[in-house]
Amino acid sequence: MNRSQADKTKKRFIRPLPVQVVNKIAAGEVIERPSAVVKELVENAIDAGATQVDIIIEKSGAKLIKIIDNGCGISEEQLEIAFSRHATSKISVFDDLNTLYTYGFRGEALPSIASVSRMRMVTRDSVSTTGTEIIYEGGVLQSKEPMASQIGTTVEVENIFFNTPARRKFLKSEATETRHISRTAMALAIGRYDIGFSFTNNGKKIFSVPSGTSLSVRVAELLKKDGKFIPIEFKGEYVDLNGCIGLPDMAQHNRFGQFLFVNDRYVQSPVISHAFMAGYGELVPRGMFPIGALLLTVKTSDIDVNVHPGKTEVRLLFEREIHREVRHIVADSLKQDGIIPIFRSMGSNHSSIAGSSSHFSERSPFDKKPESGSRQNFIPGINNSQPLSPHDLDRLYNQKEIDPSRMQSPPINVDKETGEIIDSVVCSPIEGSKTPSDGFSLVGRFANLYLLLQSGENLYIVDQHTAHERVLYEETLDRIKNQSLHGQNLLFPVQIELSPEQLAVFEESLDMLNKSGFSVSEFGGRTVNIEAVPIVLAKKSPEKMFLKIIDDLASLRKAGCDLIKAMAQSIACRSAVMSGDKLTDQEAVHLIASLLNCRDKYSCPHGRPTFIKISKDDLDKQFGRG
Ligand code: ADP
Ligand code: MG
Numbered sequence: 234m235n236r237s238q239a240d241k242t243k244k245r246f247i248r249p250l251p252v253q254v255v256n257k258i259a260a261g262e263v264i265e266r267p268s269a270v271v272k273e274l275v276e277n278a279i280d281a282g283a284t285q286v287d288i289i290i291e292k293s294g295a296k297l298i299k300i301i302d303n304g305c306g307i308s309e310e311q312l313e314i315a316f317s318r319h320a321t322s323k324i325s326v327f328d329d330l331n332t333l334y335t336y337g338f339r340g341e342a343l344p345s346i347a348s349v350s351r352m353r354m355v356t357r358d359s360v361s362t363t364g365t366e367i368i369y370e371g372g373v374l375q376s377k378e379p380m381a382s383q384i385g386t387t388v389e390v391e392n393i394f395f396n397t398p399a400r401r402k403f404l405k406s407e408a409t410e411t412r413h414i415s416r417t418a419m420a421l422a423i424g425r426y427d428i429g430f431s432f433t434n435n436g437k438k439i440f441s442v443p444s445g446t447s448l449s450v451r452v453a454e455l456l457k458k459d460g461k462f463i464p465i466e467f468k469g470e471y472v473d474l475n476g477c478i479g480l481p482d483m484a485q486h487n488r489f490g491q492f493l494f495v496n497d498r499y500v501q502s503p504v505i506s507h508a509f510m511a512g513y514g515e516l517v518p519r520g521m522f523p524i525g526a527l528l529l530t531v532k533t534s535d536i537d538v539n540v541h542p543g544k545t546e547v548r549l550l551f552e553r554e555i556h557r558e559v560r561h562i563v564a565d566s567l568k569q570d571g572i573i574p575i576f577r578s579m580g581s582n583h584s585s586i587a588g589s590s591s592h593f594s595e596r597s598p599f600d601k602k603p604e605s606g607s608r609q610n611f612i613p614g615i616n617n618s619q620p621l622s623p624h625d626l627d628r629l630y631n632q633k634e635i636d637p638s639r640m641q642s643p644p645i646n647v648d649k650e651t652g653e654i655i656d657s658v659v660c661s662p663i664e665g666s667k668t669p670s671d672g673f674s675l676v677g678r679f680a681n682l683y684l685l686l687q688s689g690e691n692l693y694i695v696d697q698h699t700a701h702e703r704v705l706y707e708e709t710l711d712r713i714k715n716q717s718l719h720g721q722n723l724l725f726p727v728q729i730e731l732s733p734e735q736l737a738v739f740e741e742s743l744d745m746l747n748k749s750g751f752s753v754s755e756f757g758g759r760t761v762n763i764e765a766v767p768i769v770l771a772k773k774s775p776e777k778m779f780l781k782i783i784d785d786l787a788s789l790r791k792a793g794c795d796l797i798k799a800m801a802q803s804i805a806c807r808s809a810v811m812s813g814d815k816l817t818d819q820e821a822v823h824l825i826a827s828l829l830n831c832r833d834k835y836s837c838p839h840g841r842p843t844f845i846k847i848s849k850d851d852l853d854k855q856f857g858r859g
């Protein structure tokens with residue numbers, strides 16, 4: 234008898250699940266990881282009208298998450314109700330959802346968190362003369378007693394997921410969880426820049442920002458103290474935008490420096506993020522991301538607020554229009570600041586009045602393809618920040634034999650949670666290509682980037698940057714392993730202040746950095762001290778190089794790369810010859826010889842090809858000689 238038959242013969246009882254089970258299941262959705270607890274509790278504090286919120290974390294939240302607020306508090310008789318499921322003070326009828334100005338409304342956070350931790354709350358409202366302490370363990374009430382307290386609420390969550398071992402096991406490394414919490418804390422502090430916040434991790438104050446500041450002050454304080462930011466204030470047709478964006482040269486290799494909000498809620502939105510970047514046009518090279526905060530306000534009827542509260546996704550009704558407005562506002566703000574020279578072609582009837590027009594390409598990923606003839610001077614890839622589509626490539630080259638997917642860089646993976654680009658780390662050898670044998674010779678170069686080699690009947694085109702990266706990567710990896718990567722002492726040690734997220738990466742990689750030729754140490758607060766850098770990087774600015782390496786490590790770790798490989802990859806990439814660096818013939822030949830000695834010669838550590846092969850047969854076919 235199989236299982237389903239067995240089930241059919243059994244008498245089944247249908248009954249409601251015990252409330253603790255329901256809460257535990259809900260916790261699985263609402264509380265994905267410790268950072269979600271921080272988000273829920275801080276949002277409750279903000280909803281309670283707090284002007285100061287302190288976030289205290291120990292062991293990346295696994296040991297303790299403590300949130301202290303000076304909000305309205307909860308009265309003794311309401312306290313247990315607050316911990317019951319779907320109990321909220323924020324809405325009473327469904328239509329309230331459309332005009333909702335609070336973060337929470339589902340009444341799920343307190344019972345969910347209480348069901349998977351030991352949770353203690355001490356709270357006092359303004360009409361009570363004393364406060365109340367309440368303790369839950371695994372969702373079960375342990376005690377409720379009067380306790381002296383200030384007006385406001387303190388919540389302590391200990392041993393999160395202690396009774397859901399599977400979930401506890403799935404927590405990522407302490408560094409990863411701390412990074413998530415740091416980002417959450419920063420997002421909350423930027424989204425509500427009017428409120429004072431502090432964030433303390435393992436006894437160390439990561440940031441403390443006073444109430445009553447402007448967005449620009451808050452963003453600079455949290456993202457880059459000495460950076461110049463451009464404030465944005467704009468009222469559009471579809472969106473009002475309050476923002477603060479960094480100069481183009483502050484762009485980073487990942488999206489960690491971008492904070493996007495819709496109606497006060499921190500969101501991940503590929504659409505808004507793309508519009509933000511497109512506003513910079515060519516000012517920010519591909520693969521780099523401008524930094525700053527954009528706070529959008531849209532009509533509540535134009536946004537779906539009833540999406541899952543734990544997620545940071547957002548559904549916008551007028552995506553395309555909002556994309557266009559945001560892009561124009563960003564571009565215009567940069568122009569007004571004199572950063573983008575205003576260029577007007579003859580006969581153009583565009584005005585340059587702020588807020589109305591943009592001289593950037595009007596194409597967005599949502600716009601239709603221009604009709605033929607309507608925009609004759611439109612050339613794909615020129616003056617256009619969009620990558621070429623396979624269709625465009627086909628139109629440009631019209632080479633049916635060449636698979637367009639081969640012509641593009643590897644697909645870009647975006648982390649759904651952080652919106653960050655994850656480097657593809659998969660190395661795919663070029664099918665059918667053979668290693669050039671020793672009989673190769675350098676026959677030319679192209680565009681100061683490609684080396685042309687001949688071997689027998691085959692032509693090899695080598696990308697000097699990716700080839701060099703591969704060679705350096707393998708060398709660096711070996712040298713880190715046997716600790717022979719030497720550093721060069723700086724004449725004057727430099728101190729750099731890191732963002733909270735960068736600090737989390739730094740702390741995780743401190744040992745590895747010091748084994749890789751750096752000599753770095755903590756200097757107090759978020760400042761680190763650099764005394765030496767790897768010799769291979771010694772020619773470049775130590776501050777810039779160090780920050781790039783930290784950014785690389787963050788992205789690569791996120792993509793699941795080992796720390797040692799991430800370090801080798803970053804150092805290799807940062808020290809490899811670039812396109813445009815002119816190699817002598819000897820250097821070129823030496824590079825190729827070294828590449829051929831590599832364990833994996835076909836691709837750079839990011840998975841981009843180091844060379845492609847074109848056989849004489851292929852060429853003959855192209856020229857109709859076949
Ligand atoms: P929601 O926020 O969706 O209403 P929660 O479970 O997070 O649901 O909280 C339940 C209720 O408890 C809230 O509606 C609010 O009235 C009260 N509450 C929670 N946290 C606080 C706080 N820090 N200060 C004051 N009241 C709070
Ligand atoms: Mg809530």
